[in-house]
Amino acid sequence: MGPVGAHSALEPAGVQARHSLQLFDAYLYVAVLVFFLVIAALGFALGKRSDPAHEKREPPIEAKRGKRGVVAWATLATVFTLIGLLIASVSTGHSMALMPSAEPVEVEVVGHKWWWEFRYPVGGVATRFSTAYELHVPVGRPVQLKLMALDVIHSFWVPSLSGKLDAIPGKHRTLLLRADRAGSYEGQCAEFCGAEHANMRFLVVAESPAKFAAWRDHQLGSPAPPTDALRQRGLEVFMSSRCSSCHAIGGTDAFGTVGPNLTHVASRRRLAMGTLENTPEHLSSWISDPQTAKPGVQMPSTPLPPEDRRALLAYLEGLQ
Amino acid sequence: MNPAFEPTVTAHPANEAKPERDAGLYAWLSTIEHTAIGRRFIGTALVFLVLGGLLALLMRLQLARPLAHVMGPDRYNQVFTTHGTTMMFLFAVPVMQGLGVYFVPLMVGARNIAFPRLVHFGYWIYVFGGIFLFTALLSNTGPDAGWFSYVPLAGPEHSPGKRVDVWAQLITFTELSALSVSVSIIVTTFKHKTPGLSLDRIPIFVWASLVTSFMVLFAMPAIIVASSCLALDRLVGTHFFNPAEGGDALLWQHMFWFFGHPEVYIIFLPGLGMVSEIILTATKRTLFGYVPIVLANVATAVLAFGLWVHHMFATGLPQLGASFFTGASILIAIPTGVQFFCWIATIWGSRPKVDTQFAYVLAFFATFLIGGLTGVMLAAVPINVQVHDTFFVVAHFHYVLIGGAVFPLLGGLTHWFPKLTGRMLGERLGLLSCALVFTGFHLTFFPQHLLGLRGMPRRIYTYLPDTGWGFWNLVSTVGAFVLALGMLVFFVNAARSLASGARAHANPWGGDSLEWAVSSPPERAAERTPLLVGSRYPLWFGELGQVVGLKPDEHLVTRVVDAEPDHVMNAALPSIMPFITAVLTAGMIVACIFTPWGLPAGATLIAVALFVWFRPTDREPAFDTRARVREEAGVA
Numbered sequence: 031m032g033p034v035g036a037h038s039a040l041e042p043a044g045v046q047a048r049h050s051l052q053l054f055d056a057y058l059y060v061a062v063l064v065f066f067l068v069i070a071a072l073g074f075a076l077g078k079r080s081d082p083a084h085e086k087r088e089p090p091i092e093a094k095r096g097k098r099g100v101v102a103w104a105t106l107a108t109v110f111t112l113i114g115l116l117i118a119s120v121s122t123g124h125s126m127a128l129m130p131s132a133e134p135v136e137v138e139v140v141g142h143k144w145w146w147e148f149r150y151p152v153g154g155v156a157t158r159f160s161t162a163y164e165l166h167v168p169v170g171r172p173v174q175l176k177l178m179a180l181d182v183i184h185s186f187w188v189p190s191l192s193g194k195l196d197a198i199p200g201k202h203r204t205l206l207l208r209a210d211r212a213g214s215y216e217g218q219c220a221e222f223c224g225a226e227h228a229n230m231r232f233l234v235v236a237e238s239p240a241k242f243a244a245w246r247d248h249q250l251g252s253p254a255p256p257t258d259a260l261r262q263r264g265l266e267v268f269m270s271s272r273c274s275s276c277h278a279i280g281g282t283d284a285f286g287t288v289g290p291n292l293t294h295v296a297s298r299r300r301l302a303m304g305t306l307e308n309t310p311e312h313l314s315s316w317i318s319d320p321q322t323a324k325p326g327v328q329m330p331s332t333p334l335p336p337e338d339r340r341a342l343l344a345y346l347e348g349l350q
Numbered sequence: 351m352n353p354a355f356e357p358t359v360t361a362h363p364a365n366e367a368k369p370e371r372d373a374g375l376y377a378w379l380s381t382i383e384h385t386a387i388g389r390r391f392i393g394t395a396l397v398f399l400v401l402g403g404l405l406a407l408l409m410r411l412q413l414a415r416p417l418a419h420v421m422g423p424d425r426y427n428q429v430f431t432t433h434g435t436t437m438m439f440l441f442a443v444p445v446m447q448g449l450g451v452y453f454v455p456l457m458v459g460a461r462n463i464a465f466p467r468l469v470h471f472g473y474w475i476y477v478f479g480g481i482f483l484f485t486a487l488l489s490n491t492g493p494d495a496g497w498f499s500y501v502p503l504a505g506p507e508h509s510p511g512k513r514v515d516v517w518a519q520l521i522t523f524t525e526l527s528a529l530s531v532s533v534s535i536i537v538t539t540f541k542h543k544t545p546g547l548s549l550d551r552i553p554i555f556v557w558a559s560l561v562t563s564f565m566v567l568f569a570m571p572a573i574i575v576a577s578s579c580l581a582l583d584r585l586v587g588t589h590f591f592n593p594a595e596g597g598d599a600l601l602w603q604h605m606f607w608f609f610g611h612p613e614v615y616i617i618f619l620p621g622l623g624m625v626s627e628i629i630l631t632a633t634k635r636t637l638f639g640y641v642p643i644v645l646a647n648v649a650t651a652v653l654a655f656g657l658w659v660h661h662m663f664a665t666g667l668p669q670l671g672a673s674f675f676t677g678a679s680i681l682i683a684i685p686t687g688v689q690f691f692c693w694i695a696t697i698w699g700s701r702p703k704v705d706t707q708f709a710y711v712l713a714f715f716a717t718f719l720i721g722g723l724t725g726v727m728l729a730a731v732p733i734n735v736q737v738h739d740t741f742f743v744v745a746h747f748h749y750v751l752i753g754g755a756v757f758p759l760l761g762g763l764t765h766w767f768p769k770l771t772g773r774m775l776g777e778r779l780g781l782l783s784c785a786l787v788f789t790g791f792h793l794t795f796f797p798q799h800l801l802g803l804r805g806m807p808r809r810i811y812t813y814l815p816d817t818g819w820g821f822w823n824l825v826s827t828v829g830a831f832v833l834a835l836g837m838l839v840f841f842v843n844a845a846r847s848l849a850s851g852a853r854a855h856a857n858p859w860g861g862d863s864l865e866w867a868v869s870s871p872p873e874r875a876a877e878r879t880p881l882l883v884g885s886r887y888p889l890w891f892g893e894l895g896q897v898v899g900l901k902p903d904e905h906l907v908t909r910v911v912d913a914e915p916d917h918v919m920n921a922a923l924p925s926i927m928p929f930i931t932a933v934l935t936a937g938m939i940v941a942c943i944f945t946p947w948g949l950p951a952g953a954t955l956i957a958v959a960l961f962v963w964f965r966p967t968d969r970e971p972a973f974d975t976r977a978r979v980r981e982e983a984g985v986a
Contacts, residue, residue, distance in 0.1 A: 200593025
């Protein structure tokens, strides 16, 4: 695994998650108070000696009417507490909807079985790029995520940054969030989406605006064509095997869109739906046998002669 | 009210009770005794509880540590889907309905349930549905798209094969069964109350069964439409849920949760009803706030249909609409709160004996309360979007369903064990089972709140070590085995008591309601003499009379509200046809998975069976006009 980011609704690093946590805390205090009040009342009810007026009579007897006032007050208190909680919920929801959203970074987020694609539509067609598993955002700037799904329903969730929102085929949903602290934050698909739902992870990297801009400029470019023989052979292997029918690499003739775009694969921290650290060993075993690592994944095994595999790895490792 | 009410009927030779064959498979399959059918429902549902529980243990083993290899995703997805489907459709609803079939007629003083053959048909449909689901699971065709079967995942493109069809047809089985029972419980409560037991005097458990039966009538059509549309999408190529062809993926969720949310209340309202009954007999007090508790049941039933969208907050619905559903979801805490307050007021100063049944009520109090409070949290959109579809929600609804339905059920089974079996349930093992179940439950599910908040989504077959979820998952798994041990003790206790428990007399707890007036276990329907009651707590207060002169195969029909005698009707006769019709219906439902021709072929056969079932007989109707009955009864 790569560096572990925060992955908890209890450790907010963004404005939306903070709103959720504040409201949760308020509800939690009320809940704990109500729990102990009710249990205490039950305890008293059980421990209370029956009063003399009742003791004289053999059970069964009529329930005491004397507690009517108490029950009425308890009910009334319940009603007002709940109305208070309702108001708190609606006003928090309102603040979340009104999060400042001037000049947002726009990213299209596409849920696939079973990986997340992030498309950065910077300007026109020539300045778009697509990446996977790793969403980069600048700290302190609003990010507008346009959620889409092409196969089944997925749900985009980064607990430390924001609540979840579903990506639904045939619908467009927009999630507004902002990272207030630099760092990396774990995300995971939250809607059951089939065999590998459990491993549909991703990472949100929040970095300074300057670093973000540098990352984006780098992603826009294509890696230089391989110069040494080994990596040239690797490119040949990539183009001639089934790799290129599903994956795209900028600057080559590989345009596949079924799997993640590999233009800058070596610059990513993780592989394999965001579950493996990006090391040559992991990449090698992932390519040769993805089904063992993640049963059900759509990538087929690609058996290659050792020298071809070495060349392919060298080529992919060079895609910084 | 007359102490004795004597309807006069014209004797007719064909009306004489025919000697019934008591033994033999044929008689067993033809029974019309609600006690027999009710016991079968309860027993079968407990078998499915064990099966569903074993699946849960498998899941807990797989999740006990990161990257465990008990199962792969393919198996795990079948297991968690079957676990949810079993617990909801094959355990919780049938066991509550089975208790209704057994106890509602007894508690309203009726000789038998209305439409016993329909109920028996419902029982067999339910059994065949359950066998069908588990056969599919064992042949690696278990449904694997979740008990909610969201489209497009459950659609033809993403779930090829027959797995989701098994799920959709299981729904058909359970719909049929639940509707059959609900109709019968409603009619029993409305038309077969014994004279004097007006609608404002029926026990709270009967109210709860009545209210949930109405909920079934309103909730089931939504899922019938939904599962039919899904089956059509899958089997004949319609596109109700296919966005590419103008269908809508969210339509499924609306229809499913319009049923699915009330389903939760259908399961735990009878549980709350049992809590009222146990508190009543434990405290020997009349219930504080009978009317508020009844109104709370009705209010819960109505509100339950107005908050399905809180299952869909993460789908990104408009804010204003979501607020409405937040309000409704929060408000439903009020009627439940009222019930809590009334129970505490009833208990106040009554010094009840804490035996097994009352211990389960105390377990219910603590557990269900937590489930309700986390439910209020889930109603708030900003919190919901964080914890939705995580283990926080898994914890929440197990607190609600195990706390609100299973604990009261175990208490209720202890309470009614003498009436069901004629033996007393052992106290020592009973208390031990309660302690183990309670401890195991909280050990299993409390840590899951924390796991959810720390980012663990539901329905995942594995997780990575770096998530830090391993420790609490291990605790949860240990808890699950403690819980299972507690259940085992409960069943061992039941088996031992059944074999050698103390014999129970008619009213071992000194209860107030009419089920304690019949022997333990009750006489056959034909041998019971309906009572004439004079209060809301007939065995405690007021005069008791008897309705005399009813022939063994006759039932008294009374008016809905005041339970005044209305007329006398012929009882249903034993018949094998409900079983045969159920076999044919099951055949049709299963055949439809493989060929659309299953429907017309099956429908034809069923039509023939129904004709045989309802063929005219030479029985003379035991009519007696309303006027005549009233005259004889001295009712103006």
